[in-house]
Amino acid sequence: MPYQFECSKGSCQFLIRSSSADEVERLVRAHVRMTHNGRLDVADIERGTERIELA
Numbered sequence: 001m002p003y004q005f006e007c008s009k010g011s012c013q014f015l016i017r018s019s020s021a022d023e024v025e026r027l028v029r030a031h032v033r034m035t036h037n038g039r040l041d042v043a044d045i046e047r048g049t050e051r052i053e054l055a
């Protein structure tokens with residue numbers, strides 16, 4: 001089951017998709033660190049992460 005994270009911070013268009021929840025979280029944290037100076041807490045990451053089903 002793939003996971004997808006869509007950043008909803010401001011006008012950020014960052015979108016990541018992976019079959020691994022761990023990888024999504026790792027890439028999201030890297031994105032947050034570089035783009036938002038680390039200003040996104042775990043709750044925001046969890047809220048932005050969703051499971052998706054591929055047709």
Ligand SMILES: [Zn+2]
Nearest residue numbers: 007009012014
């Ligand atoms: Zn972002």
